[in-house]
Structure formats: C-alpha cells, structure tokens
Amino acid sequence: MTSMSSKTLPAGRGDTSRQSTEGSERSADRRHSVLRSTARGRQARAAWILAAPFLALFAAFTLLPVVWSLLMSLTDTQSADLRTPLNVSFTSFDNYVRLFQDDQFFTALRNTAVFVLVALPLTLAAGLAAAVALDRGIQRFRAVFRVGFYLPVITSIVAVAVVWKTLLEPRSGLVNLVLGWFGIDGPAWLADTRFALPVMIVMAVWRNLGTVMIIMLAGLQSVPQSLMEAAELDGAGPWQRFWRVTFPLLRPALLLTAVTTGIGYLQFFDEPFVMTGGGPLDSTLSATLYAYKQFGNGNYDMASAAGYVIFVLIVALTVLQFRLLRDKD
Amino acid sequence: MRITTRHTARTVQILCVTVTAALVATGCGRSADSGPGKDAPAEIGAGKAKGTVVMWSMGDTDKSLESLAKKFEQENPDADVKITAVPWSAAHDKLTTSIAGGNTPDMSVVGTTWMAEMAAMNGFQVSPTSITSSDFYPGQWDTTKYKDTSYGVPFIADTQAIYYRTDITTKAGIKGAPAGDRAGYLKDLKAIQATAGKQNPKLRHATGLVMGFNSWIFWVPMVWQQGGDIYDAKTGKFTFDSPEVAKALEYYASVPKQGLAPTDRSDNVQAFRDGLIATYQEGAWAGGSFHKDAPKLDGTWKTMPVPYSKQAAGFAGGSDLAVFKDAKNPDAAWKFAQFLTEPANLATYAKATGSLPASPGAWSEGKLSEDENMKAFAKQLEVSKAPPAITTWQQIADVIDSELEKLSLGKATVAEVQKALQSKATSIGTGR
Secondary structure, three states: OHHHHHHHHHHHHHHHHHHHHHHHHHHHHHHHHHHHHHHHHHHHHHHHHHHHHHHHHHHHHHHHHHHHHHHHOOEOOOHHHOOOHHHOOEOOOHHHHHHHHOHHHHHHHHHHHHHHHHHHHHHHHHHHHHHHHHHHOOOOOHHHHHHHHHHHHHOOHHHHHHHHHHHOOOOOOHHHHHHHHOOOOOOOHHHOOOOHHHHHHHHHHHHHHHHHHHHHHHHHHOOOHHHHHHHHHOOOOHHHHHHHHHHHHOHHHHHHHHHHHHHHHHOOOHHHHHHOOOOOOOOOOOHHHHHHHHHHOOOHHHHHHHHHHHHHHHHHHHHHHHHHHOOOO | OHHHHHHHHHHHHHHHHHHHHHHHHHHOOOOOOOOOOOOOOOOOOOOOOOEEEEEEEEOOOOHHHHHHHHHHHHHOOOEEEEEEEEOHHHHHHHHHHHHHOOOOOOEEEEEHHHHHHHHHOOOEOOOOOOOOHHHOOHHHHHOOEEOOEEOOEEEEEEOEEEEEEHHHHHHOOOOOOOOOEHHHHHHHHHHHHHOEOOOEOOOOEEEOOOOOOOOHHHHHHHHHHOOOOOEEOOOOEEOOOOHHHHHHHHHHHHHHHOOOOOOOOOOHHHHHHHOOEEEEEEEOHHHHHHHHHOHHHOOOEEEEOOOEOOOOOEEOEEEEEEEEOOOOOHHHHHHHHHHHOOHHHHHHHHHHHOOEEOOHHHHHHOOHHHOHHHHHHHHHHHHEEOOOOOOOHHHHHHHHHHHHHHHHOOOOOHHHHHHHHHHHHHHHOOOO
C-alpha cells in the first residue's frame, strides 16, 4: 500500500508537476501567441492605414465606377436620365442582347480580333528579333539602336497618329510622294478599306516592338554564359543554342510581353480615333471605339455593356496566354 | 475563404448603400411638374448685375470675349465675370458630366447640336421672355429649342457657302460664279472637270466632297431644298422614305459617281489652296484661313450661296449661350448673355473673331456685308435651318454619315441607303 502510495505519490506529484509545467508551457505559449497576434495585429493595422489612401482612391475612382457601370449595363440609362435617375429601369440583359444583334458591334469585334491576331505575333517576333540582334551584333551602336527602337514607345500615341496621318495623306503625304518617284500611284491609305487596318497594324508593331525588345534584351542578358558554353561544348550550333537554351529561358519575358501587349491591343482605340474615326465603312472601327461612340451618343447603358464584353474578352485572352506560355514545371 | 466571402458580402452591401444613397441624393428635390418642356421662363430682374458669373467658353482663350466681359464689368461695377476656356474636343463630355453632377458654372457656350440633348437632361433654364426670337435668324433661334421651348440665346451662327477658284473657273469658260441651280451647277462642274490637265494642269477634280464624319451637314440641306424633310416633328416620325430624300441622295451620289469629286477623304482646304479642286462647300472660317495662311490666293477665290433645286436652304449651326439650372447667379448670367447678344457687342465680337453673328441686327451694325465674300453667307443665314431638336440627333447623324459613305463609294444604291436610313433611324427613335 505504502509502497504503492509512495510509488504513486511521487508519480502523482510528478504528474501534477508535469501538469503544472505543461500548463505553464501552454500559458506561455498562449502568452506568446497573444504577443505574436497583437504584433501581427499592429502590423496589419499599420498596413491598412498605409494602404488606406490608395484603397480610398481606388474605391472611389475605380471600384465604384466599375460596379456602377456594371449596374448601368443592366438598365436603360441614357444621358437624359443622369439628373433624374429614378426614371431608370432595370432591363436585365436586354443591352447585351441588343449588342449581339448589332452588326456594327460584330464588325468592331472582328476588326479588333484581326488587329490582335496579326499585330500581337508580329510585335513579339519583331521585338525578339531586335533584341537578339542588339544582344549579338551591332555592339558599337547598341545604345543608338536601343533608343531608336524605344523612342516610339514613349512618344504620345496621338502625336504619332497625327504624324502618320500626315505622312499617309493621299496627295500631299510623303509616303505617296516617295512611291511616285518609282512611278507607283500610291493609294489613299486611310480612305481605302483594304489598307486602313493594315496600316494601323504596321503602326502598332513599329510603336510597340520597343517595349518587347527592352524586356527580351533583359532576359537575353540574364542567360548564364556557362549554360551557353556547356551547350557549345556539347556540340550545339547557334540555332540549337537559341532554341534549346535561350528561348526556354525567355519564356517568362515572353509571357509578360504577350499579356501586356495583348491587353493593350484589345483596347485598340487611339489610332482609329485620331486617324479615321473608325472608317472607311467601319473598316477600322474597334470594340473600344464602338463603346466610346455609344457613350458619346448618350447611350451609357450600351456603352457599359460593350465595355463588359471587352473586359470578358481580355480576361479570356489573358487566361489563354497563361495556359500556353506558363512554365510547364 | 469564409472571411473573404464575408468581406465581399460586406463590400457589396456598402456599395449598394452608396449607390442607392447617390441615386436618392441626385434624384431628390425635383418635383414631377418641372423638367424639360414644363419649366417657366427665367426672369431677369431690373437693375445692374451683381456678383460673380462663371462662364465656360469653347476653344482657345478668347481675348475678344474677355474684353467684352471687361466692358460688362464697367457697366455693372458689382459684377465679376470669370471665363474659363474649354477645348471643343472635351466640351461635350464636360458639359454633360457637369450637368449630371449638378456642378455647373453659371453659363456656357454650347454647340447648337447639343442643345436638345442637354435640355433633355434638365440642364438649362428656359430663356427669359425679354429675349425676343425675332432679333435672331430663325434657323439660329430654332437651335435653342427643345420641345418647342427655348433654352438659350443664339450667339455665333455657322452656315456654309460655296468657295470657288476664279482662276480655274474662268479657264473652264465660266463667266462669273457657277450656276446657282443644282442642274446648272452640275453642268458647270462637268465643264470644269473637262479642263483638268490641259488648261488647268494641277486640277484633279471639279469639286471636293465631304465624306465620313459630319457629311450630313452637306446632305440634309439638299433634302430641305427639295421641299422635304427627314423628320416630321408633328407626328414624331422619320421621313427618310420620302421621294425628296431619294432625290437628295441621288444628287449626293452623282457627284463622286461622275468623277467630279475625289472619294479619298483628302483635306479639302489644302486641296482647294493647291488648286487640286476648283470648288467646295465650307463655313465662313475657311475664308479667314485662306487669307491668313495663303495670302497669295487673295482675289482668286470667291464665295456663292449653296446651289439649290426648288428652294434655297442651308444648315444652321454654331453655338448658343445657355444658363444652367444649377447656376449660382442666374440673374447676372442672363444679363451677361443679353449683353453679349446686343447687336453692337455681337458685331464687335464677330468682327474680331471672324465668325458670323446670329442676329441680322449685328450683321448690319458690323457692316459685315462690306466684305464681298461675306454676302453669300448673309444670304445663306436667312434660309438656314436647324436639324431636328431630338435628343438622339447625334446618333441619327452618325447613321446618315455612314450611309452616305456607302453611297459615295458605290457600296450601296440609293434605294438601299434610303431603306437603311429609315429603318435604322426608326429603331434609334427620338429619345425619351
């Protein structure tokens, strides 16, 4: 009994002591976690306070208009209703139905699709080619070329469009003047349904290849020299080295430029707005220009609906690009 | 996950409340018996103007307007006029958003084709009865109207006349101005075209064609000249299916079809200056720009009224002065509007800026007809007409522009265009 009790007692004491230490450990843990959570809480609070000005501006000038425009796309809001919003009624998806019954909107979507599908690969290819050329050869004039290719990017698009428009004037423009020296009677570039959109594609490639080039150049210069040397030792020729070593390493740069340029191209607006107003015969009317025109006509409901269709298309294209170009591992 | 959904739910709740609050806030304070077509005219009090008047004027900073404002301030020592220049390209959106937000200046210069839209937005005060319509050209006065109520004062008139190069027309055997009737004018254009190359080496086309944006300005008067119209205000229906419209379309199509005008959207002003075209239709400003930019051409170009078939008609555009519903100082604003449109002041302004005054009184006061080339414009102003005062006008005009483009490029027949115009206009409607 005693032995048992003496055995049990210390055991029991030991138990309690263990319990107490366990308890104190637990409470210390709790204290620690409380400390940690308050520290985290304080940090979180600080973060919210620091982010608050941005969030407030974002909510007021981006989020609210975005949500408002979504609501508007489900109503029959016209400019006449802006001061008397109680006249506005909810029309569900009527505007979207009307939009897809409008031939002009399909023309606009088709033009935008042609523009993106042709201009985007061309821009990426031209930008990559320029980057490779600058990375390999032309060491002496690298700075000059870099500036030359990049200059159109930082020039105001409206100024560029106005200058191109002047160059392409059918009778007094420089392009047709030069063609005339070779006995070619140049067309009225911007008034001809066959040439107006291609001209804008050429212009977009020329203007945007600089951005692609700069990012690709950075990618090229980060390819480790040791990898190239190893590939060379293994007997890989220049083409093999490019396609097997350099190109896979450029994948992130390619994804970045494809997504950003693609989003920009889907919002194709300034060139037709300045140069043709969407004509001739709607051949350069883009989806965003269509939305803008609806807005200008006071059809805020249709303009919002068109805006949301463009938004969905941009999301779809971006997802597709991520699928195609993301690193497989 | 749970937290984010709760957060989203709360964000949506907050947004809904904000949106509803904003809707209520902007919607309240308006009774059902006010609004476009139902308001009483504004009243101008006796005595001198007091307080600050904030005015938006379009285009570049306007020195001539500012000096008139100084004169007004001298006559009304307690008044202070502040003029803000707004570029024309931004003006439409700025006006509509400011009206929608209830955050307007006291008054503004407003493009005539915007008046109906903005009056329908409940943006403007009804013109006071002390401003009389008979003081202005009827076409210009009509530009201020929406639902038979006037919402402003005509300020600057705009109408078109034909410019022609005398050096080219005389070589084509035309003595004096080309014929004033449509058939005769067309014949003269053919005669001019026939001399291209031989007698007139630079000449490519007899006349210039306006294509695309705003080409309706040149075509709609052709319908009026036939005695027809595109819209019947009494029934509220479009009349694009009328025989007069068909005739006007035929006339518009015949010029490029016979090779008398280019369809390449080239710049008419430049082409006229270079002698590539012999005639073209344009506003009074073009004369000023020829005189300024190509003084060598002075004396080789003249103006004539727009040729017509049955009756003379032309387009009335330009700008009006309007006082906003939300004006802080409407009394002084109307006094300033009245001051600006007094014949003497309007004449001073028109002379200084080279624009056309909207009232015959100012025209004679400024002795504008002393300039030989202004006489055609004086004649046009008397017969000029405003486009229909409906809120959807810009949309209808866009449809006309694009259908005319199809017609001039030979992509559609007159019958097809006429049908498309009627059905598209009807589906757009006249607005609420």
